[in-house]
Amino acid sequence: MxxxxxxxxxxxxxxxxxxxxxxxxxxxxxxxxxxxxxxxGGHVEPVYRRGGFTLDEVLWARLEQLGGNVAERHRELERAGDDAPREGRLPSLAMMHRAVREQLREGRVLKATSARRGHVDPDR
Known part of the structure; x- marks a missing residue:
């Protein structure tokens, strides 16, 4: 800046x-x-940089069990409280969505455990 x-x-x-x-x-x-x-305006202060949160293997595996439902995984972390990642700080829902998108963009695969209702596979 x-x-x-x-x-x-x-x-x-x-x-x-x-x-x-x-x-x-x-x-x-x-x-x-x-x-x-x-x-x-004179407000020069350190600003939090995005991208510090990533889903580890445990969080990713549970997300797969939930069929990719990031909001439900976030609610589980809210209910757990003490088991939240990043030294006890719960990431926001938007941050979790961003982290999942970035990891998917990097090539990580999210295996959903159940097919979406009404979804037609174009390869069939």
């Missing part, structure tokens, strides 16, 4: 700089613009 602020004060800040910063931080371009607006 400090480098972006220097560019901003010099009048040289462009969208490409913000896009590069957003890609490096793993956030959206809009989020970086919001951070810049806050920083212009």
């Amino acid at each position: 400090r480098r972006l602020l220097v560019l901003d004060e010099a009048g040289e800040l462009e969208t490409v700089h913000v896009r590069i910063a957003a890609g490096a931080a793993g956030v959206s371009v809009r989020t970086v613009w919001r951070w810049l607006a806050r920083a212009r």
Whole structure:
């Protein structure tokens, strides 16, 4: 953020700089613009970086048993309380969805235990 602020004060800040910063931080371009607006107002503080949460083998296996239902897995973690991952901090539902999407994008397979109702397999 400090480098972006220097560019901003010099009048040289462009969208490409913000896009590069957003890609490096793993956030959206809009989020970086919001951070810049806050920083212009004097609110420069460390910001949590996304991407720190991943599903380990135990969480992934239970998610497969639930047929890929991330919301139900999140509710189970809420009810468990003490057994929540990341040193007792329960990730938000959005963060869990993001983590599952990222792991699926990276090639991890989510084997659903039951077929979706009304789903027609195009290969059959």
